[in-house]
Amino acid sequence: MKTARENLKILIIEDMEDDVELVKRVLTKEGIPFTIYCVDQRDEYLKGLMEFKPNVILSDHSLPQFNSVEALEICHRIGVDVPFILVTGTVSEEFAVNCLKNGADNYVLKGNLSRLPSAILNALKQREIEKNRKKAERELHKQNQILVKVNNELDRFVYSVSHNLRSPLMSVQGLLNIARKEVEQNSVARLNEYFDMMDASIDKLDNTLKEILDYSKNARVDIEIGSINVKEMLVACIDKLKYITGADQLKTNIIIDGSESIYCDFFRLNVIFINLISNAINYRDINKETNTLLITVRTFPYKTSLTFQDNGIGIFSDLKDKVFEMFYRASDRSNGSGLGLYIVKE
Numbered sequence: 001m002k003t004a005r006e007n008l009k010i011l012i013i014e015d016m017e018d019d020v021e022l023v024k025r026v027l028t029k030e031g032i033p034f035t036i037y038c039v040d041q042r043d044e045y046l047k048g049l050m051e052f053k054p055n056v057i058l059s060d061h062s063l064p065q066f067n068s069v070e071a072l073e074i075c076h077r078i079g080v081d082v083p084f085i086l087v088t089g090t091v092s093e094e095f096a097v098n099c100l101k102n103g104a105d106n107y108v109l110k111g112n113l114s115r116l117p118s119a120i121l122n123a124l125k126q127r128e129i130e131k132n133r134k135k136a137e138r139e140l141h142k143q144n145q146i147l148v149k150v151n152n153e154l155d156r157f158v159y160s161v162s163h164n165l166r167s168p169l170m171s172v173q174g175l176l177n178i179a180r181k182e183v184e185q186n187s188v189a190r191l192n193e194y195f196d197m198m199d200a201s202i203d204k205l206d207n208t209l210k211e212i213l214d215y216s217k218n219a220r221v222d223i224e225i226g227s228i229n230v231k232e233m234l235v236a237c238i239d240k241l242k243y244i245t246g247a248d249q250l251k252t253n254i255i256i257d258g259s260e261s262i263y264c265d266f267f268r269l270n271v272i273f274i275n276l277i278s279n280a281i282n283y284r285d286i287n288k289e290t291n292t293l294l295i296t297v298r299t300f301p302y303k304t305s306l307t308f309q310d311n312g313i314g315i316f317s318d319l320k321d322k323v324f325e326m327f328y329r330a331s332d333r334s335n336g337s338g339l340g341l342y343i344v345k346e
Contacts, residue, residue: 008034008120011054013071014087015040015063022113023058023087030117035087042074043068049080056120061095072103079133083123172201208310223265230269230297230304231260239271246281250291250310258299280310 010027014020014293020038027034031180039045040063048054059068068086075084086099096107096300104125110114147260179194241247243332277293291311299304 006033008032008035008056009052009054009057010120011045011048011052011057012036012038012087013045013063013066013068014038015041015060017086019060019110021061022110026113026116027120032117032120039063040066042070045071046074046078049075049078055082056124057082057084058087058116059084060119061091064137068104069102072099081127083120083127085116085119085123087113106205141218157344169205172320175201191244223268225263225265227261228264228266228269229260230306231256233266233270234273234277234295234297237270237277237331241278241281244278244281246284249286250281250284250293252277252280252293252295255294255296256299257297260297262297262299262304264304265273275309280308280312283310285310285311285313 005257010019012023014023018236020036024034024036037048037054039048042065045066057071057080059071061068068088077193083105086096086102086104087110089106089110091107091109099107099151105126106119175194175198179191182191183195230273280291280293288311293308293310296305296307296309298307
């Protein structure tokens with residue numbers, strides 16, 4: 001907010017030089033430093049708004065080619081949000097009230113210019129209060145939107161987690177009961193098949209728990225930026241995933257355009273790499289002779305671009321907006337929970 005100790009940029013709409021001098025005199029008397037830009041025509045006024053960028057507008061009502069009503073309308077139309085004070089001769093109370101209703105901040109009669117300094121400072125103060133109020137309202141609206149988003153995601157999270165955890169557990173329980181009956185009847189021919197199915201269910205449960213832990217850690221752990229050798233991290237992630245089904249069928253190539261060293265959060269970047277590389281493995285196209293993943297890293301002075309491009313089964317265009325939603329899975333090819341790409345987005 002501008003104060004009496006700061007230089008005020010005042011745009012005056014006035015065609016009488018003596019009246020402009022009176023305004024200067026009363027402001028100087030009150031110790032208010034100022035710079036004045038005086039206009040009496042519409043085009044000069046527009047130029048002053050755009051180039052001079054005033055803190056306050058003082059406007060006489062009636063000029064030969066221009067008036068305060070037009071000036072106020074122009075101010076609103078182009079979005080100049082500064083105090084607008086009518087400084088004029090005798091006007092009716094009805095006219096003054098209408099000016100205030102139309103957006104003027106105050107009016108001061110030329111016969112009582114001693115009121116002008118306080119009118120200017122009060123208008124600036126009120127504008128600052130209103131500006132802060134609107135800012136607070138925008139922030140409150142933003143926080144309400146975030147709260148609605150979090151509540152909706154929490155509902156989906158609770159439902160999906162309970163389903164994703166219970167489903168493989170119930171599958172294992174059912175298979176154990178069948179296996180027990182097979183043993184009791186001395187029929188063990190299919191036990192290995194049951195064990196494989198149990199192993200798959202446990203693997204699915206383990207993947208779900210890992211993704212939940214990653215999601216939880218991402219939400220509560222502070223971001224810690226540090227230097228990372230991006231190529232070394234990518235190689236380590238590929239090595240970590242080499243034992244999952246289909247990893248040996250994916251040929252991965254890494255291209256580094258620029259420095260291998262980037263600045264990022266180690267944990268979060270590692271989670272992103274693991275999720276994207278594992279997706280390329282899990283959703284490879286088994287009908288293709290060669291499955292490939294091309295990872296391109298381009299480093300610039302103030303940013304890094306990472307591109308993951310594979311020739312897998314792909315995603316239908318109408319589903320692309322959904323793949324980053326919590327627990328959304330476009331295919332049943334993997335044992336994931338559908339949290340992976342959501343975590344990448346977050």
